[in-house]
Amino acid sequence: MVTINNLSFAFNKGELLFNKLNMELQAGRTYGLFGLNGAGKTTLLNHISGMLYPSNGSCIVNGHPTRERRPETLSDLIIVPEQFELPQVKPDVYLNLHAPFYPNFNEKQMSELMDQFVLDRSKLLSKQSYGQRKKFLISFALAANTRTLLMDEPTNGLDIPSKSKFRKVMAATNNEERCTVISTHQVRDLESMIDKVTILHNGSIIFDQTIESIASQLSFQRAEELPDSAIYSEEVLGGYQIISKNIQNSQEQPIDLELLFNASIEATDKLNQAFKTDEVQ
Amino acid sequence: MNYLEPTNSFSFQRLVQVIKRTFALNKRSWGIGVLAVLGALLLFWFFPIVFGMEPWHQFISGNLIQPALIFYMIGGLFLTSAVFYELQSPDTAFLTLTLPATSFEKMASAWLITSVLYTIVSAVLYLALVLILHVFSMLYIASDVPFSLYQLSSNEVGQTLVSYFGYQSVFLLGAVVFRKNNFLKTLLSLIIFTAGLFILLGFFFLIFGGSSLEGSFTFQFSTNDLFTTLYPIFNILIVLVILTISYIRLKNKQVA
Numbered sequence: 001m002v003t004i005n006n007l008s009f010a011f012n013k014g015e016l017l018f019n020k021l022n023m024e025l026q027a028g029r030t031y032g033l034f035g036l037n038g039a040g041k042t043t044l045l046n047h048i049s050g051m052l053y054p055s056n057g058s059c060i061v062n063g064h065p066t067r068e069r070r071p072e073t074l075s076d077l078i079i080v081p082e083q084f085e086l087p088q089v090k091p092d093v094y095l096n097l098h099a100p101f102y103p104n105f106n107e108k109q110m111s112e113l114m115d116q117f118v119l120d121r122s123k124l125l126s127k128q129s130y131g132q133r134k135k136f137l138i139s140f141a142l143a144a145n146t147r148t149l150l151m152d153e154p155t156n157g158l159d160i161p162s163k164s165k166f167r168k169v170m171a172a173t174n175n176e177e178r179c180t181v182i183s184t185h186q187v188r189d190l191e192s193m194i195d196k197v198t199i200l201h202n203g204s205i206i207f208d209q210t211i212e213s214i215a216s217q218l219s220f221q222r223a224e225e226l227p228d229s230a231i232y233s234e235e236v237l238g239g240y241q242i243i244s245k246n247i248q249n250s251q252e253q254p255i256d257l258e259l260l261f262n263a264s265i266e267a268t269d270k271l272n273q274a275f276k277t278d279e280v281q
Numbered sequence: 282m283n284y285l286e287p288t289n290s291f292s293f294q295r296l297v298q299v300i301k302r303t304f305a306l307n308k309r310s311w312g313i314g315v316l317a318v319l320g321a322l323l324l325f326w327f328f329p330i331v332f333g334m335e336p337w338h339q340f341i342s343g344n345l346i347q348p349a350l351i352f353y354m355i356g357g358l359f360l361t362s363a364v365f366y367e368l369q370s371p372d373t374a375f376l377t378l379t380l381p382a383t384s385f386e387k388m389a390s391a392w393l394i395t396s397v398l399y400t401i402v403s404a405v406l407y408l409a410l411v412l413i414l415h416v417f418s419m420l421y422i423a424s425d426v427p428f429s430l431y432q433l434s435s436n437e438v439g440q441t442l443v444s445y446f447g448y449q450s451v452f453l454l455g456a457v458v459f460r461k462n463n464f465l466k467t468l469l470s471l472i473i474f475t476a477g478l479f480i481l482l483g484f485f486f487l488i489f490g491g492s493s494l495e496g497s498f499t500f501q502f503s504t505n506d507l508f509t510t511l512y513p514i515f516n517i518l519i520v521l522v523i524l525t526i527s528y529i530r531l532k533n534k535q536v537a
Contacts, residue, residue: 051378051536069532071295074381075287085372087306096282097302101295101381103284 001027001179002048002148006057009043017043018203020057027147028176032194033183034261039200041183042082045150048181049079061148075102078141082153082183086125086133094125095140102144109173110143116165131157138166142173149180155189163189187257197257199264207264209275211255217274219246220256231270232263245274287381295382299390300398302380303364311360318352319410326414345411350441353403357445361395361452362464365531369460374536384532391456392524396449400442447516450523457530 002025009018017040025031035041046052047059050066050073059066064073087094091114099105114121117135125133134157141149155163170193174180184190197214199207209217218231224239232243241256243263263271285295325348367373377387448471455467 046536049375049379051375053533053535069378069384070289071292071381071383072287072289074379075285077379079375079379081372081375083372084375085370087376088309089305093305097298097305098380099282100285100298101287103287105282105284107282 001025001062002181003060004044004047004057005060007047007054007059008056009047009052009054011043016203018054021204023198023205023208025179025181027179029196030170030174030180030182030194031196031198032187032190032257033181033198033200034185034187034257034264035183035200036265037185040203041200042152044200045079045081045152045181045183048148049077049150050074051079071101076104076146077148077150078102078144078146079150080134080137080141080152080154082156084133084137086128086137088124088126090124091119091121091136094136098140099144102146104145106143106145109145110139113139113142113169116169117162131159131162134158135162135166138169142169145178147177147179149178151180151182153184153186154182155184155186167193187261191255191257194257197260199261201265201268206268207260207271213275214255214260215246217246218255218260219244220254220259231274232259232267234259234262243271285381289383291383291385296386296390299380299382299386300394303390303394307363310363314356314360315406318356319406321352322349322410345407345414346435346438349403349407350438353400354441354445354448357395357399357403358448358452358467359464360399361391361449362456362467364391364395364453365456368457368534369463371536378534378536385528388524388528388531392450392453395453396446400445443513443516447520450520450527454523454527454530457527457534 002023004021004023007018007021007023008016010016021044033041033044043052047054048061048066050059050061050069053067061073061077064070066073066077089097095107095110099107099110114136117139119132119136119139120128125136128136134154138151138154141151155166158166167190170180174193182190182194194211196210197207198205219242221242221244222236222239223242226233226240227242227244229244229247230240230242231245233240241259243256243259260271285298286292322345326345365377367377380387451471452464452467455463455470459466
């Protein structure tokens with residue numbers, strides 16, 4: 001669905017942000033793209049959407065390089081940027097102007113999503129709050145029913161009820177044909193909807209595992225004493241938050257994405273080793 | 282809702298939709314611009330009458346053609362400079378860059394709007410204004426005011442149109458290339474380019490046209506017929522080259 005081949009990119013000459021990055025995104029999955037500030041999450045989404053061109057390598061969506069910006073590719077791909085402005089028109093006008101470009105756009109679905117997000121149809125989009133505009137753009141992106149959906153910090157600016165509604169509508173509109181990539185810092189907002197965790201660091205993917213694999217290979221615990229088997233730990237009030245190898249293959253435990261993210265940055269090799277050992281066995 | 286076929290080749294329907302989109306998103310600012318120009322033209326027409334500066338027949342509505350042509354030129358170049366305003370900010374660039382239409386359709390719509398459609402709308406508005414002022418003149422100033430569109434088909438109008446289509450292509454390139462203050466930056470580039478060209482031509486004539494300025498004038502005079510014949514073709518070629526460069530720049534435009 002989305003293939004990134006040896007992608008290299010630099011904003012400034014000599015300062016490579018990505019150096020021969022490779023990635024394969026499949027339909028029917030929701031990818032959580034995590035990384036520190038400046039790791040290149042937004043840049044990667046801009047490459048996938050064809051808004052940036054690689055210095056070397058390629059980014060291919062549905063068999064075509066996105067830098068060609070073919071209408072066929074663009075009508076099956078949509079991006080919800082983190083920072084954006086919408087034109088000085090009412091929601092209905094925006095729909096009339098943009099929806100015709102997306103052949104799978106569902107007006108009824110759009111109307112339902114707007115109702116669920118309690119969006120104001122009478123007010124100019126440019127006059128609405130950031131959160132309202134974001135909810136409108138999310139609704140539009142979901143109603144467009146494109147096979148590739150890219151979201152950059154979708155929950156930024158949303159109030160607490162809206163975050164919950166966002167999770168619900170994402171779950172309700174999920175389908176086997178869609179490949180969703182969500183880039184975020186708000187790992188706790190989205191942990192229930194992600195089925196693959198991809199962590200970008202210093203222009204490389206340092207961790208890339210499915211939720212099933214993480215749940216079966218790692219154990220997330222809280223303990224008073226720090227065990228030797230811990231892959232990564234963080235001191236908390238009254239003990240430690242620990243990630244260790246799930247040796248007994250015991251029942252799946254809830255994944256602490258925040259802890260996993262910190263582990264991937266601080267103990268990259270140790271964390272990945274836990275998966276490699278299993279692959280060898 | 283009528284959905285557009287996502288074909289990768291040129292689609293006329295999609296071009297129309299891109300034009301509709303550009304109009305709808307800009308109609309407020311363009312509307313304000315039109316009202317401002319119409320207001321200014323009214324002032325041009327009205328002030329001399331009020332202050333009795335000239336006999337009334339000097340102010341027949343057709344006399345507005347000269348200020349109208351100036352406004353047409355400046356307004357059009359401003360409009361052209363801002364036609365890709367979405368590309369000028371990373372917050373809005375995604376709207377244009379990820380719009381499922383070809384770069385050719387996006388460029389064609391921008392050119393059609395800021396050249397052909399703009400000229401037609403300007404002419405219609407000018408005619409409407411002239412008619413309204415004529416009726417007003419007959420009712421309130423003198424019943425025998427002669428109706429005149431005044432040289433609407435004159436050489437001056439033709440030359441302005443030709444000049445506009447030439448400069449417009451340069452400002453369209455500026456609209457794609459520059460990120461901020463597109464109008465001023467394009468104007469500055471144009472001035473620098475023209476000055477550079479004159480200096481180069483000066484050197485050229487000094488080297489090849491003889492040792493004095495007289496030589497250069499002789500050269501120009503002797504080639505006058507050829508120059509007159511080739512000039513329009515040369516102009517069209519230049520416009521086509523600039524439009525092609527603009528298209529290539531748009532095709533390669535990335536988020537700011």
